Amino acid sequence: MAELTKTKENLENKGYKVSLFETGAEAAAYLNEQIDGTTVAIGGMKTAEEIGLFDSLAKHNDAVWHWRQDPAEALKKAMSTDCYIASANGISEDGTIVNIDHTGNRLASILYGHNKVYLVIGVNKLCDTLEDAIWRARNIAAPKRAKSMERKTPCVYKEKCFDCKSPDRLCRGMLVLMYPMGSSEMEVILVNEELGM
């Protein structure tokens, strides 16, 4: 069974800065200490909603989130903020991080364009292997997200992926982050609490 402490060690060996917290509230407090008086964007992530991240960060930063602001404007502005926050749809114990996206904004911002990228990942996303993390992203995270968005896709009814050809298909691109990207500082915030989808 995968362990957070081992995952932390493996991520650090790959060059990520890593923080480990027991609760989402502690992770949110830490992010508010780290991100202060700057521009920050949040990707589409249930985790941020659950820990009240936008509201707290917006008190002392120029914060951008398309879940709370005009989506077209916010998505554009989010491309050039100093910091970017996202989560993961799955992470393997060896420190490989998996995300699936529809619009592509989240994947693009994880890859490039920000000075610092934070990935906030609850223990429910932790898997033994990369194959398990991809399976989780496709069969747990994506169907849950499709359901929350009231998509007309088979996964909404059967809670597993059918690799559908629906026009409503959510899953368009998948990012497997093997190592931190070369152009930005990347920090993984592991949380020993179930967060997000």
Ligand code: SF4
């Ligand atoms: S590919 Fe289609 S069926 Fe599979 S999770 Fe994505 S939206 Fe659902």
